[in-house]
Amino acid sequence: MICGCSVGAPSSTATNEPPASANLRAEGLLLSRCAVCHSTDLVTQQRLDRGRWEATIDKMAHWGAEVSKEEAVMLADYLSARYHPDVPDQEPAHEPEHAAEPLRVETPAAAGRPPGETAHGEVVYAHNCQACHGSGAIGGVGPKLSGNPILGDEDRFWETVLHGRGAMPAWEAALNAQEIADVRAWLGSLK
Numbered sequence: 001m002i003c004g005c006s007v008g009a010p011s012s013t014a015t016n017e018p019p020a021s022a023n024l025r026a027e028g029l030l031l032s033r034c035a036v037c038h039s040t041d042l043v044t045q046q047r048l049d050r051g052r053w054e055a056t057i058d059k060m061a062h063w064g065a066e067v068s069k070e071e072a073v074m075l076a077d078y079l080s081a082r083y084h085p086d087v088p089d090q091e092p093a094h095e096p097e098h099a100a101e102p103l104r105v106e107t108p109a110a111a112g113r114p115p116g117e118t119a120h121g122e123v124v125y126a127h128n129c130q131a132c133h134g135s136g137a138i139g140g141v142g143p144k145l146s147g148n149p150i151l152g153d154e155d156r157f158w159e160t161v162l163h164g165r166g167a168m169p170a171w172e173a174a175l176n177a178q179e180i181a182d183v184r185a186w187l188g189s190l191k
């Protein structure tokens, strides 16, 4: 190999920064294996050293995260390079800076179902749903949600998201009512 550059040789143990291709894979793993239960914010808010990242990933694997040994190492490389104790705390990076007037979607005043905020819904979607339902909600492992008739059936939407269905995980423990309302508002705003 002429130039190892960012691909190829597993040099990640020698340097602090894993190669870019490994970063991409690690980010994919975070979305597809970790975000099924909680937002990736819960992960990237932590500031842990390598040993504690390994222990956390191990714990998540026991709780049901699907990661192979090799993937666990890749995630530990990625997370310990970025989110170690010397890194300052940061605001969630994806929050739109000047989301003008949040668009409120009217919902019947059903108990525990607040009006949704479209702009925030996009963030919640990106962190929790996009891995399966695709960018722009055009579908993936899960069905297309953009324009999906279920958006017009509020009860069915909430029932499906809260309790899951088939391969669709339940979100009751991971998202609060505001976040679910926000996602619904954002999905409803897609044309």
Ligand code: HEC
Pocket (backbone or CB within 6 Å): 030, 033, 034, 035, 036, 037, 038, 042, 043, 046, 056, 057, 060, 061, 063, 064, 065, 066, 067, 075
């Ligand atoms: C099967 C569900 C599930 C999966 C998959 C999962 N987690 Fe978790 N995770 C949890 C639960 C439950 C908590 C505790 C949440 C709380 O305390 O509010 C948690 C908490 C965390 C925390 C907070 C610190 C702690 O120890 O409580 C981190 C960091 C974390 N998970 C990382 C990950 C990573 C990285 C992955 C992917 C490899 C992952 N999780 C996958 C269920 C899961």
Ligand code: HEC
Pocket (backbone or CB within 6 Å): 035, 036, 125, 128, 129, 130, 131, 132, 133, 141, 142, 143, 145, 148, 150, 157, 160, 161, 165, 166, 167, 168, 169, 171, 175, 183
């Ligand atoms: C792990 C993959 C996965 C994730 C993550 C996921 N979904 Fe799903 N979702 C599915 C699958 C698969 C189905 C189809 C379930 C079935 O009917 O068997 C589905 C179905 C749905 C449906 C019903 C669609 C219909 O046509 O009836 C809604 C609504 C939905 N998901 C919303 C969400 C929302 C909102 C999130 C994020 C909070 C989310 N999903 C995250 C996999 C996922």
